[in-house]
Amino acid sequence: MRLVIIGAGFAGMYAALSAARLRDIQGVSPRDLEIALVAPEPTLVVRPRLYEQKPETLTAPLQEVLKAIDVVYVQGSAETVDTKSRMVDICDAKGAKTSLSYDRLVVATGSRLFRPNIPGLAEHAFSVDQLDDAIALDRHLHSLTERPARNGRDTVVVAGGGFTGIETATEMPARLRSIFGNSAKLRVVIVDRNNAIAPDMGAGPRPVIEGALRKLGVETRLGAGVASLDKTGVTLTSGEHIEAETVIWAAGMRAAPLTAQIPAERDSFGRLLVDRDLRVPGVPGVFATGDAARAACDDVGNYALMSCQHAVRMGAFAGNNAAAELLGVAPKHYHQEVYATCLDLGEAGAIFTRGWDRKLELVGGEAKKTKQQINTVWIYPPQAKRAAALASADPERVGEV
Known part of the structure; x- marks a missing residue:
């Protein structure tokens, strides 16, 4: 069996971690359930920080983390997805093309500026x-x-x-x-x-x-x-x-173009509509997550935003549930009732709000400390140590604030 994840952003990274975590819990060998992550580079771009100076430093390596949890890294860009034959066509930086079959697919291709x-x-x-x-x-x-x-x-x-x-x-x-x-x-x-x-x-x-x-x-x-x-x-x-x-x-985002190849309904941002398990309805074997998915966070009408905060938790649920289908385990319904916003204001500090109504909790220097903790610690990959990396991807705990 093979689970393929397209994308090495926050959602893709946590999908890989969470799928490997469930595989480990179920005592299944990586030979019996291969988890493959497809991305141009084995690197997490710390996208929420790209407004800062020295952007070339704002990346984090993933290769050692993936090795530690027995996730296969496939270098290249996913160019086409055929959901009928369950194949992904991949092109590497030199133009060489390969195809990868899947039993379950997680689309974690992120978003692009509109x-x-x-x-x-x-x-x-x-x-x-x-x-x-x-x-x-x-x-x-x-x-x-x-x-x-x-x-x-x-x-x-x-x-x-x-x-x-x-x-x-x-x-x-x-x-x-x-x-x-x-x-x-x-x-x-x-x-x-x-x-x-x-x-x-x-x-x-x-x-x-x-x-x-x-x-x-x-x-x-x-x-x-x-x-x-x-x-x-x-x-x-x-x-x-x-x-x-x-x-x-800096005006507006859209889901990455690959989502258009999935024969399913999308919203005005190009995001695939998904159910509470992050499956794409009507497309067997396909899950979508992060900025590629429009997902309900709760039962009162709130939907995930195109943000790092939602991507990490959605990724963990999508990876878990895609692996769960293959392993015959009950899925976990995605939910994210707690929502916080921490907005950097440069030398004027920051603001921290909690809840969908954005109740102000911290301002100025105190909020800035929280923002720096988020930007330099919380959103970075876990240590490349198997136990710690797998423990970091419990869907019910990821992204809590």
Whole structure:
């Protein structure tokens, strides 16, 4: 029997850990149930931190962890999935192609930044979506020192006032000062079509976020979107033109394209609709998890967000349940009633909220300590020691806050 997991992000990593954990509990040999993880590199990209400086350091190796738990790593990108023949076609970095059969499949392919067809966006905008994107932005920022301090050289426009946009914008003043020096006349502007910053955060935390933006000197342009970009900067739908040599797009996510190959229903974000066991209805043998899945968290109408917090727990349930079907064990229904948000606000600290209504619990320095603990410890892979790695993947305990 073979269980194939596509993706080495947070959901894919925990799917592998959890499936191996159940296999171990049931006393089944890796020869009798092979668990294979397919990804371009045996590396976890710590994506929630890509707004920070030195993004090339924000990865964690997975090879030794996978070896410790007897998970086979298959290097390459999954190009096609045939759910009728239960085959995955894989292409490696050199263009060589192989096929891998599966008895159960976990789709953990994550998400990608949504880039609409705005004139100049593809040519002139940066992002912090993927590792290569964040590295390109960092190199661009450092290259600006070779240009004269005019024509928007020291201006950064961030398109998107959600979580990623706010964390990117509030980190930017310190990043720019480290490059240009304390005397530079920095300007950071957030642009968002909504009439309020952080629309998903609600009225409780918003005054703290607005205060942090004022403290850092971050401007906002609300109720306006990006109409076009060119080498001089960005033109808004309001007609305003902002001179800027750096525009960062941080507005919207979509499930990775591979989900479109699964013959099943998807939501407006491209996520596969799944049942409470994270199966894809109508497609035997296929599970979806993390940003690739739209899953109910509870019985009162809350659904998993495209976030690391949900991905790790969803991954653990998906891996467990895919292995459970093969081993004849009862599945565990995915649930995640507890939800917390920790939003970085750069040198202004952070905020920590709990619950779907986002009740504010910590602000400033105390919240910043929690954010640093999350970013540098909690979301990293477990130690490459079999017992500890397997213990970390109990679905009922993963992702608790």
